Amino acid sequence: MKALPLSSLNFSSSIHLLLYRFLSLKYPLNGA
Known part of the structure; x- marks a missing residue:
């Protein structure tokens, strides 16, 4: 794998x- x-x-x-x-805004993972 080459270094970018x-x-x-x-x-x-x-x-x-x-x-x-x-x-995270569209599908809140932490209910926040």
Whole structure:
């Protein structure tokens, strides 16, 4: 598995964070 450039890694993690937050708002996991 090749190491990704730092910018690509940050982009990917930010996309996952936004997706997680979106899903958390749409489908609350903790009932909050």
